[in-house]
Amino acid sequence: MRVVVVMPARDEAALIGSSIDAIPPSVEWIIVVDDGSTDSTGSLAVDHLGSNGEVLRTEGIGVGGAIAAGSQAALTRYGTDCIVVVMAGDGQMAGEDLPTLIAPIAEDRADHVKGNRWMHTDGPEGMPLIRKVGTWWLSRLTSLASGQKVRDTQCGYTATSGTMLSAWDWSKTWAGYGYPNWWLMEAGRLDYRITEVPVRSVYGTETSGIKVAGFFLSVSWMLWKGVWRRGVDWYITGRRTHPLLRIIVNSLWFGGWISILLAFSTPFFLLLPPVAFGLLMGLDRKESKRRRGRPTV
Numbered sequence: 001m002r003v004v005v006v007m008p009a010r011d012e013a014a015l016i017g018s019s020i021d022a023i024p025p026s027v028e029w030i031i032v033v034d035d036g037s038t039d040s041t042g043s044l045a046v047d048h049l050g051s052n053g054e055v056l057r058t059e060g061i062g063v064g065g066a067i068a069a070g071s072q073a074a075l076t077r078y079g080t081d082c083i084v085v086v087m088a089g090d091g092q093m094a095g096e097d098l099p100t101l102i103a104p105i106a107e108d109r110a111d112h113v114k115g116n117r118w119m120h121t122d123g124p125e126g127m128p129l130i131r132k133v134g135t136w137w138l139s140r141l142t143s144l145a146s147g148q149k150v151r152d153t154q155c156g157y158t159a160t161s162g163t164m165l166s167a168w169d170w171s172k173t174w175a176g177y178g179y180p181n182w183w184l185m186e187a188g189r190l191d192y193r194i195t196e197v198p199v200r201s202v203y204g205t206e207t208s209g210i211k212v213a214g215f216f217l218s219v220s221w222m223l224w225k226g227v228w229r230r231g232v233d234w235y236i237t238g239r240r241t242h243p244l245l246r247i248i249v250n251s252l253w254f255g256g257w258i259s260i261l262l263a264f265s266t267p268f269f270l271l272l273p274p275v276a277f278g279l280l281m282g283l284d285r286k287e288s289k290r291r292r293g294r295p296t297v
Contacts, residue, residue, distance in 0.1 A: 001162075002028040002082045003102060005053075006070030008063045009089025013039040020048040022095040023087065029053055029077065031070040032089065036060030041089070063156075064179030071165050080162035093157045097199040101159045104195050111164040111192040111293075112183065114150060115157030115199030126203035134216060138223070142181045145226030146188025147234075147288040150196060153181055157199050164192055167295065178219035185226040189233060191291040234287065240296070241287065252280040 005027050009016050016032070023030060030053030034042040045055050058069055067086055074084050083102050087093040097115065104110035117124045124132060135154045142153040158180065164187070174182030187194055234241055235249045256276035263269040 001106060002078050003085060003098075004028060004074040004078065004082050005030045005085050005087050006067055006074060007032045007045075007087050007089050008035060008066035008070065009033065009037065009041050009045065010035045010060075010063075010066075011037045011039050012041050012089040013037075013044055015091045016041050016044050016089045017048045019087065019089050019091045019093075020045065020053075022091070022093075024095050024098050027052075027085075027098070028082075029074070031056060031073050033058055033066040033070045035063070035066040045089075062175035062179075063177055064173060064182065065175035067179060068170055068173050068175075071160070071168075072170060075162060075165055078162065080166045082162040083159050084162065084165060085159045086156060088156055092202045094200040094202055097157070097197075100197050101157065101199065104197065105159055105161045109193070110195040111161045111295075112187045112194050113159040114152060114180070114184070114194065114196045115155040116152040116196035117155055117199060117201040118152055119196060119198035120200050121198070122200060124201045127201055137216070138181060138219060141220060141223040141227075142184050145181075145185040145223045145230060146194065147230055147284065148184075148188045148194045148292070150184055150194060152196065153184060155199065156180055158183070164295070174222065176218075177215055178222060181219055181223055185223060185230075188288070189226070189230045191293070191295050193293045234291075238296075240291070245283065245287065249280060249283060252276040252283075256280070 003026065005023055007019065007030065009032055012019070020030065020032070030049055032045040032049065032053065033056045034045065035058045042055055042057060049055065056069055056073060058066055061069070071084050074082055083105050085098060085101060101113055101115060104113050117127065131154070135152060139151055139153045143149045173179070184194060231253065235246050256273040259269040259272040259276065
C-alpha cells in the first residue's frame, strides 16, 4: 500500500525545505499544497521535492481546504491503494513517527489514525499552556461528537486509508484550523475506526495563525452541533440501532434536559440528569463499539 504525504503550507519559506527533507524515503509521493503563499514557499518546495512529489497551488482556502485538495489529488493518482499522511509544512511532525502512524491502517486495525502527543514518552513537551487547556476541552467535545474517545484531537499528524477517503463527502468539509475535529466528528458518526498512536511533540520557531478566542468558539459550536447530529443519525432517523435502544436513549437524553429545566422551580430534579446522562454514556459507548468498522457510506 503506497504512502502519500500531504503537506499544507502557507508562507513557510523558512521551514518548508527541512519539513520535506524530514519525510522518510519510504514515502511514495509527496504533495505540497501551497495555499496562497506570498513568499518563496512554492519554489523552495519544488527544489526539495525533485522527482518525489508535486506542488499544488491554492488561493488561501485554509489549512483544512488545502488538506482536502491534497487528499483528492492522492486519490486521483493512486485510488484506494494508498494511505494519506498529513504533515504540516512548519516542521511540527517528526518523520521518524510516520511508520508508527500508518501501522494500524496497514494492519487493517483502523481507518483514521491520530497522533497523540500525550502517549509519547516525552509527553506534550514544549506545548504552550493555552494549547494544553484548549486540547483538553476540545478533545472532550470531539469525543462526544464522534462517539469515540480521542485524547489529542488537535494534533494534525494523521493517517487515513484511501478507502475511507474515497467515500468521503468532499462537498462538506471544514476549511480552517478546526479540520482535525471535523474529520474525527464525521469519521465517528459514519462508523469508521479511529485510533491514536504516540508521536513526538515538536515546537520550534514556527508561528501559529490561530486567533484563539474565535477558534475555540467556532470549533466548540461546530462540535456541539455535531453531538446533536450524531444523536439524530444514530438514535432517531438511522435504521441500524435496535428499536428498544432508540427508545431508551431518547428517554434518557431528553429526560435529562427536561429535568434541568424543571430544576429551576423544583431543585429535586437536579438529581436526575447525572443519572440519566451517566446511563446514556454507557449505552452510547456500547453502541459505538458495535458500529466501528461498518461504515454507513
